[in-house]
Amino acid sequence: MRLEVRVFSGLEKFMPGARFGQAIEVERPEGTTVAGLVDSLGIPRSQVFTVLVNGRHAAMDAVLQPGDRVSLFPPVGGG
């Protein structure tokens, strides 16, 4: 299935060629979870503070659906 992935706020550094917030199309098997996607992208899970799927928070064990828009954020917590 095809997924649309976006990485934000520094997570780009884990994905060669990724640009801040720009959609990257990836192909993954049916049944792929959020954690499975993150692992396959080479991003350490500990660095991923929140995952939004179609604009809503998703748990690491959530199963992705074809066409899902997945956004990954680190903790942007400084003040």
Add this chain to the structure above:
Amino acid sequence: MQGLTREQRERYQRNILLPGVGSEGQEKLLRSRVLVVGTGGLGSPVAYYLAAAGVGYLGLVDADVVDLSNLQRQILHRTGDVGRPKVESARDKLVALNPDVQVEVFLERLSAAGALSLIEGYDIVVDCTDNFATRFLLNETCLRLGKPFIYGGVLAFAGQVMTVVPGAGPCLRCIFPHEPDPHVPGCAELGVLGAVPGVIGTIQATEAIKYLLGLGDLLVGRLLTYDALSMTFLEVSVGRDPGCPACSQEMR
């Protein structure tokens, strides 16, 4: 209402000229109360712009003292302030900028015990903290009180901002349900470009003033993300999480 003095009409002339503001809006700002939690990289521009705009009552919360390493971004503080409590250093600058503003300082970390009674006295809260534990406390307290608050955060070359209006959109924990892994590096390890909290804090101050005056569209349900390297702003639409640990219980 006694109206604006001649001096105030001059000081706030550029505000008053704006559509939707006028003398009435300015008087409203002068009667408004904003709590700024944190007087560092975000709190500096937030408090400075709010004071300049004539927000009449500012509460400042921070337990820290000024450190030399703060001055690269925390523009309210000066070299001579190193070692002084940030809230006192901040108050001096704000009162010098605008004597119309009454600044109340709280030299403390926001605590679960004190948050409710503190926040109750303000119209809106601006989150200028440097950790998610305090943000979650602000989020939950503001939900309970039905007060809006404006989240801001920075990291290295990136920043984010979102406005939480209880009942009108997602809360902070709809998007960030858990505290981050304590081993994930933050600004102390990764650094932060000083102007980045300037950008984010300025947006927070703008949101606060818009809220107080009922102007425009707030960043409710819209996480605005900023990347200084590509010089890009991107808005991510975010929705309420029906399983949110904070607002799914509060709002029921």
